[in-house]
Amino acid sequence: MATTEIRAEPLSIGEVAERTGLSVHALRFYEREGLLIGPVQRTAGGRRRYAPADVDWLLICVKLRESGMPLTDLKRFAELVRQGAGNEAERLHLLDTHQRRVEAQIQALEECRSVIAWKVGVYAEHLARGEAAGLWDPTARGEAEGEGAE
Amino acid sequence: MATTEIRAEPLSIGEVAERTGLSVHALRFYEREGLLIGPVQRTAGGRRRYAPADVDWLLICVKLRESGMPLTDLKRFAELVRQGAGNEAERLHLLDTHQRRVEAQIQALEECRSVIAWKVGVYAEHLARGEAAGLWDPTARGEAEGEGAE
DNA sequence: ACTTGATCTAGACCTCGCTCTAGATCCTAG
DNA sequence: CTAGGATCTAGAGCGAGGTCTAGATCAAGT
Numbered sequence: 001m002a003t004t005e006i007r008a009e010p011l012s013i014g015e016v017a018e019r020t021g022l023s024v025h026a027l028r029f030y031e032r033e034g035l036l037i038g039p040v041q042r043t044a045g046g047r048r049r050y051a052p053a054d055v056d057w058l059l060i061c062v063k064l065r066e067s068g069m070p071l072t073d074l075k076r077f078a079e080l081v082r083q084g085a086g087n088e089a090e091r092l093h094l095l096d097t098h099q100r101r102v103e104a105q106i107q108a109l110e111e112c113r114s115v116i117a118w119k120v121g122v123y124a125e126h127l128a129r130g131e132a133a134g135l136w137d138p139t140a141r142g143e144a145e146g147e148g149a150e
Numbered sequence: 151m152a153t154t155e156i157r158a159e160p161l162s163i164g165e166v167a168e169r170t171g172l173s174v175h176a177l178r179f180y181e182r183e184g185l186l187i188g189p190v191q192r193t194a195g196g197r198r199r200y201a202p203a204d205v206d207w208l209l210i211c212v213k214l215r216e217s218g219m220p221l222t223d224l225k226r227f228a229e230l231v232r233q234g235a236g237n238e239a240e241r242l243h244l245l246d247t248h249q250r251r252v253e254a255q256i257q258a259l260e261e262c263r264s265v266i267a268w269k270v271g272v273y274a275e276h277l278a279r280g281e282a283a284g285l286w287d288p289t290a291r292g293e294a295e296g297e298g299a300e
Numbered sequence: 301a302c303t304t305g306a307t308c309t310a311g312a313c314c315t316c317g318c319t320c321t322a323g324a325t326c327c328t329a330g
Numbered sequence: 331c332t333a334g335g336a337t338c339t340a341g342a343g344c345g346a347g348g349t350c351t352a353g354a355t356c357a358a359g360t
Contacts, residue, residue: 014336024337025319045326047337060269067262071317092273099266102259109256112217116249119210123242164306174307175349195356197307221347 010041010049020058027058035061035074037081067102160191160199170208177208185211185224187231217252 017024030036031048037057041049050058061074077094080087167174180186181198187207191199200208211224227244230237 012336013338023319026317028338029318043326045337046339047326060265063262063265065317067259067266088273088277092270092277095266095270095273099263099270102263102266106256106259106263109217109252109259112213113249113252113256115210115213116217116245116252120242120245120249123238123245127238127242162306163308173349176347178308179348193356195307196309197356215347 008052010051011055013048013050016050016055016058019055020062022058022062030058030061033071033075035071035078037078064098067098068105069098069101073098158202160201161205163198163200166200166205166208169205170212172208172212180208180211183221183225185221185228187228214248217248218255219248219251223248 011019013024013027016022017027020027022030027048031040036054038054040054041051043049057078064074065071073094077091080091080094161169163174163177166172167177170177172180181190186204188204190204191201193199207228214224215221223244227241230241230244
């Protein structure tokens, strides 16, 4: 293999924004908040140069955020990594706890989905047979509204 | 069957809070925001008396909110219902659009889950064989950090 | 009558997670 | 050299979705 095939030069903030989906504002914000593992390298002129490792970490962050991990947890994780070896158990615990939350979230969403699907079905059927029965009817308040609620 | 088995008396705000999981504050807030279908009935003394239909609607709201529908959409839906028959297509559209969003969300979460699961696996293995290889190592920055990233 | 607790209104306040602004600086192309 | 765009810092601002407070009122038990 030739020299340094996997070059992966340091990237500018704009490039990192592109590949992570975060805005440049958000990237600076994350840094200020201590969500990054190391201080980002700078050029002579003061511009940020993100190492591949920074980008990898940010990509994980994106996934964790997307799945609802609060910034404080992300920060904690970054702190632990910064502290170095010895706290892997706590890191694992953070991830594991979050994983459970994500699973619960998926469950909850599945349930929501089925409720919504049912409701969509009610409306679809209603429309299919030409504006017939009473869906939610504000004039019928106080008694059963129909709509198939059990 | 005896008379009115399915009595379902009107409920106080506290009781509704209990059965919907919303706080009494949130219930009043929702009402102010026009998220309810009708104005809630009041006792002579001015206390709210929620009809069963109000509770049904709130339970749907909870599911929609839980799955990320913004309050503005919920409000729109409530408006449509308030307007009465004739706009069922738009109601269906709102629900249907949301349903798609929920499905996309579930997909995204599944993906997050697998990323996290992989990460958890890396840590678990690491811990199992006694603090060996380099996970995220802040001292190793600038070159490959290991941790199995591909 | 008195106490206790739930509820009332209006409106201020809060957290989260960014986003945007201002004004300066860096850098690349022409 | 100059113009343009990307980036910099510090800090203000924002939208969503409630939450909380104050001060008053209602309702039930003793």
